[in-house]
Amino acid sequence: MEHLQILKSIQHIRPDAEFSLSGTDITWLDKNQTEPTYAEIEAGWSAYQAAQEAEAETKAAAKAALLDRLGITADEAKLLLS
Numbered sequence: 001m002e003h004l005q006i007l008k009s010i011q012h013i014r015p016d017a018e019f020s021l022s023g024t025d026i027t028w029l030d031k032n033q034t035e036p037t038y039a040e041i042e043a044g045w046s047a048y049q050a051a052q053e054a055e056a057e058t059k060a061a062a063k064a065a066l067l068d069r070l071g072i073t074a075d076e077a078k079l080l081l082s
Helices: 003-013 038-070 074-081
Strands: 019-022 025-028
Touching (some): 003 019, 003 038
Antiparallel strands (some): 019 025
16 A cells, blocks of 8 residues: 555554554554554455445435526536636
8 A cells, every 4th residue: 555545544444543653654542542553444445435436426416406596517617617
């Protein structure tokens, strides 16, 4: 896993955790939460990606519903907002 993947994964599975990350080396500083295992970090990355995809789909559906209610296309909305 890459640095950013590890960072996002830990932030997803251990919100507000205190740790430092140098490359792929984790120094766990949090006294309230346990350090995740590598397997938990890998699973957390998959969960993070799924959450991001779900959020993007929700936003796209909301945008499409709004455009439909307004009776305009995405291109027309861009023209109105520019």
